[in-house]
Amino acid sequence: MAGASPASAVADDGGSAPTVATSGQFSVVSHEAGSTIVWRPSEELPLGDARIELALDGVPVTSPLTRLSDGSLSLSLPGVTGIRPSQVSAVAAGRVLAGARSGQGITRTAPAAVKRPTATVKSDPGVKGKHKTTSFTYSAPSVSVGGFPVKTEVRARVVLPAKTAKGKRPLVVFLHGRHGTCYSAQGEETGDWPCAPGHKQTPSYRGYEYVQKLLASQGYATVSISANGINGQDWEALDGGAEARAELIEHHLDLLTGWNAKSGKGDVKNLKGRLDLKKVVLVGHSRGGEGVNRATVDLSAGNTTLVRGQVLIAPTDFGLQVSPGVPTTVLLPYCDGDVYDLQGQAYVDQGRYANTSDNALKSSVLVLGANHNYFNTEWTPGLSKAPSVDDWWEGSDATCGVAAKGRLTAKQQRDVGATYIAAAVRSAIKSDLDANRLLDGSPVRAKSAGKAVVLTAGYTGARREVASAASSLKLRATRGMSAEECVGGFEELVSTCSDLAGGMISPHWLSFSDNALSPWEQAVHLKWNKKGARLRVTPAKVRNLSTSPRLDLRVATSGTLTSQSFDVVLTDSKGRSLTLKPETQAQVLPSFAGMGQRVWAQTVRVKLPKKPKKFDLKKVQSITLKATSSKGDLFFLDAFTSRTTQPKFSRVNTRVPRFEVLDTTAVVAETPSGTQRIDVTIKARRNDLRSSKLALTVLNPTGETTQKVLTVPKGQSTVKVPMIVPADGVHATFGPALAVISPIRNAAVTDYLGMVDVTSSTPVPQVTFPTTHVDVTQGEEVRWPFELSGLTADTVWVFGAFTAPETGVELTSANVPPSLYASVGATLPSAPTPLSATELTLADGLNPLKSAGSLELPTRTLPRLTGPRQVAFTVLPDGVFLQSPVTLTATINPAP
Secondary structure, three states: OOOOOOOOOEOOOOOEOOEEEEEOOEEEEEEOOEEEEEEOOOOOOOOOOOOEEEEEOOEEEOOOOEEOOOOOEEEEEEOOOOOOHHHEEEEEOOEEEEEOOOOOOOOOOOOOOOOOOOEEOOOOOOOOOOOOEEEEEEEEEEEOOOOOOOOEEEEEEEEEEOOOOOOOEEEEEEEOOOOOOEEEOOOOEEOOOOOOOOEEEOOHHHHHHHHHHHHHHOOOEEEEEOOHHHHOOOOOOOOOOHHHHHHHHHHHHHHHHHHHHOOOOHHHHHHOOOEEEEEEEEEEEOHHHHHHHHHHHHHOOOOOOOEEEEEEEOOOOOOOOOOOOOOEEEEEEOOOOOOOOOHHHHHHHHHHHHOOOOOOOEEEEEEOOOOOHHHOHHHOOOOOOOOOOOOOOOOOOOOOOOOOOOOOOHHHHHHHHHHHHHHHHHHHHHOOHHHHHHHOOOOEEOHHHOOOOEEEEEEOOOOOEEEEOOOOEEEEEEOOEEEEEEEOOEOOOOEEHHHHOOOOOOOOOOOOOEHHHOOOOEEEEEEEOOOOOEEEEEEOOOEOOOOOOEEEEEEEEOOOOOOOOEEEEEEEOOOOEEEEOOOOOOOOOOEOOOOOEOOOOEEEEEEOOOOOOOOOHHHEEEEEEEEOOOOEEEEEEEEEEEOOOOOOOOHHHHOOOEEEEOOEEEEEOOOOOOEEEEEEEEEEEOOOOOOEEEEEEEEOOOOOEEEEEEEEOOOOOEEEEEEEEEOOOOEOOOOOEEEEEEEEEOOEEOOOEEEEEEEEOOOOOOEEOOOOEEEEEOOOEEEEEEEEOOOEOOOEEEEEEEEOOOOOOEOEHHHOOHHHHHHOOOOOOOOOOEHHHOOOOOEEEEOOOOOEEEEEEEOOOOOOOOOOEEEEEEEOOOOOOOOOOEEEEEEEEOOO
């Protein structure tokens, strides 16, 4: 066959021939055993933090992509057929880069402004402290991390308070995210590692020095780590490089521990006796945020370093891992053009749900008008040494464009970033009340944050669940109210929250999986059309609110209503009511990218009276949302008690059962049953308190995916997860296989990805050509048959290119059908041209379990040949089924 056969073609062996369909940047190769998608980006992909995935009809496919030698990306989908290129898109954190549904629009009209709190805190964490600072950079021998082939640099910027700050100082460690690694004097930036000659390393680690100096002036020791070596090698790391980044952080902490105990050489001698390694806060930006979270999980199992808090700036969250018992603040920039879907929200939502005994502060900080890059000066145009850009891609957008009224300048963004990072550090180390207020949903702001509009929501440390959509609830909607429960993933007979929100993006429901695997992604959608409409929410148990000063509800606005409000009515076990007016109501957030607003849950707080008359706060039976506006469209997520004071940090709360998936290697040999079981091992440590629940996703070597909730009983140290693969004696190249776990209840996870390397013991069959030369008459078909020495479960492609024959006159394009060129996407020459000088190619594919095929070249009867013509075709090796090139020749004789 020549090139790609039409879908209706039938192979000589009786099976349907593989077909290739192309539209725009996407090609889909379809065959009986599945499909392969190839994406050829029209321009070089920027080195960003969001993971690039392919999606079908808008639903991301979580299988890893393979980078081809020409820069294309491919995805194999065994068992999946019938895919059209028009269904395919390339996405990065919810943003469509190419293909179906691409080209997010532009917000043309400036949205209504979100009001910022008017009250300010007295003790402003963004104000410079009393200490002078000193700075230096240290370097040490490179180190191997993450299993990468090339070592990573060990370099960091240190900013310390002067010795007016007595004694050991709390330590704050920064880690940047995934950005360019190297740059040249000509303005070229690359993702290479190591850097090519004439290029310098991008100094991303210097980008947080403005925060370091602020913190050092307040008495904190600070260190910012360089991670270019990871950024240049994490493209195909299934965890996005999180393990490597955690290992790098831990390596630096080991060095700092040594220098703190025993004086080092050079500038590091200034560290001796200056660091309090029992009071450490980790700060990570983007993929650095996920690396920080992973390091926090690892370090909480040790005794040398005690991480008391973490700050995650626009973080990725590929693994859905959380750090139990550790105060966590997540900064979410509203105009993030990189981690576009604000997936870091899950560190708060899942972090609260995963461990019922976790009483650490979990805070989301939504920064209106902020982008992804400007928290780092080395990613900011006009300040960076290497090339840098505004990551928001559409400059004219009325919400997030560079000239938008609500958009922050780079300086304004740094001011708000420094303030809230400092607040999180102060809250974690000192439990400072004003710092707590800035993070816990209180309607206050800091003057040092300037004009920025910042909204916070989450869970304070001293909290008890009152009602949650993720728990058992009874709903009763009356007087013009409607209410419906929804889920973030999939659950039979239950609506998805995204559909109820009209497709508007929300960081609270980003899973495309069974909702049982992410039960925290649930909400109640309520709508009303008149004042007085009511929704009564009744939890499974009566709640005691008598010891709490306030009640926090997390509520997200939906739609375009600019004014919607409600009162909170509590009902006790005797049926008596207590009506409470919220301090603030949830505001409608700006529309962006030509779509609706982000659906993000805000804090709606009511103060609880100490001793209400004729009402029993010890026995609260239900909460009612009573509409005080004529219309409303909201999502209710949960309600918790809260207080400004935070409980003391306790290492006990970090000691939960820990799980890891081990890598597995197996060789498949023929068995009597025709199948073989392969066990993936999950190891448990500290599983001595109570049973745990894990979300388990298994990508089988055959391409099948299974998902389920795994319950691990108390005391069990090993879990075996079976995979069943064919073992029928037929050769097979097994696809990428892995097991992935994430915590649901009473669990922490370290190595959450277990690779399964499966190989076949059956030798790889080889392609052979019984004859390499054929003679035909003009008008007949040149046919070179080939055979496979054995059966394989793979699709085998045989392909190559025309070459100039060694002797004789070469056949030209005039003597083959013009439609042949169109069938392979080649350009038909305007004048007769030797085949070796054209774009024409030949290819044939053998479907699984087929053993014979042919390369075919039809010839025309006109124009008549005046003498014999020669054809030479070189079959190119694929390194698997064909090891060396094969030259095929043919002589086409004139018709009699």
